[in-house]
Amino acid sequence: MTTARRGPGEGSLYWDEQRQRYIAAVVIGYTPAGKRIMRRGSGKTKTEARAKLKDVLRDHEDGLAIAPANYTVADAVKDWLAYGLAGRSPKTVEKCTGLCNTHVIPALGARKLRALSATDVDKWLAEKAKTLSTATLGSLHNYLNRAVKRAMARDKVKRNVVALCGIPTGQPGRPSKSLTLAEATALLDKAQGAPLEAYIVVSLLTGARTEELRALTWEHVDLEGDPPAMQVWRSVRAGGDTKTKKSRRTLALPARCVAVLRAHRARGSGRGLVFATSSGGELDAANVRRAFRAVAKKAGLTDHNWTPRELRHSFVSLLSSGGMRIEEIADLMGHAGTRVTEAVYRHELRPVLLSGATAMDRIFRVTQEA
Incomplete structure (x- = not known):
């Protein structure tokens, strides 16, 4: 028996020996230069590969670009620090950079941005609340939120999970006082x-x-x-x-x-x-x-x-x-x-x-x- 040939627009399904995975691929169009635009999904089984391809195509139909698999939270934060603070004073840039390099990147930087979950952010903020003031927690949440929001606008991630997370109560800061x-x-x-x-x-x-x-x-x-x-x-x-x-x-x-x-x-x-x-x-x-x-x-x-x-x-x-x-x-x-x-x-x-x-x-x- 011969395998039925896949119809036009159904894409292809093949085994990648080097990656040891099935690859499902389909052409969704062509660039102005005539180069094919491909979308792919991979899995250990044919069914998994087809399911991944369906997710990719669904995102494409919804107008969502697919983020690079290796784009991390650290990449998003560094991009925001480099280009998202234009017009701010040097002291503001220095403050944002210092807090991000001390508290955000070491804790969450290695996480793939599209894999970052609201639970990850909640746990991170809860851990920081043990030592930092509520005001500092608010700043950290704001910086990460703006970094992910910028990444979302540039099709690096589907949604901003940071915006869904609240800010916990941290340690009390030094209260201001007044003279008698x-x-x-x-x-x-x-x-x-x-x-x-x-x-x-x-x-x-x-x-x-x-x-x-x-x-x-x-x-x-x-x-x-x-x-x-x-x-x-x-x-x-x-x-x-x-x-x-x-x-x-x-x-x-x-x-x-x-x-x-x-x-x-x-x-x-x-x-x-x-x-x-x-x-x-x-x-x-x-x-x-x-x-x-x-x-x-x-x-x-x-x-x-x-x-x-x-x-x-x-x-x-x-x-x-x-x-x-x-x-x-x-x-x-x-x-x-x-x-x-x-x-x-x-x-x-x-x-x-x-x-x-x-x-x-x-x-x-x-x-x-x-």
């Missing part, structure tokens, strides 16, 4: 005469972000105006933009800020950047942090490693303790609304947290007296 009035007063006293005096005073008394103060120029400071003010229009972020559009604001300067800035300008810091190195260059965040901690130590703040950004938290705390409404505080902070102010600085908003109890005491006292 007594601590703030001590800090301002010990800052007198220090190289960072003007920086500390302006940061604490205006609530400006450290990234905004490091980019502040004298042309944006008016010490003779009515009232004296500074225009917070720039930051050290990529492109010089502030964090948000609402962050671009003009703040009136308290009298103490005016006095210290005038003295700062008289000492020879009257051109270019308001807060600069001895050569007139931009201050480095690490140097600012180190100099600030030296002043904090002199002021007796030795319990924790204080950072310059916590002067902004202290600004909120002091205003809130003084009775200022949260809407006004949000405007001074450069927030588009009160949601961010409440979420990020909720521990410093004392009147907001105490107002309910105060009101209930007043209501029931009136009722009891009646």
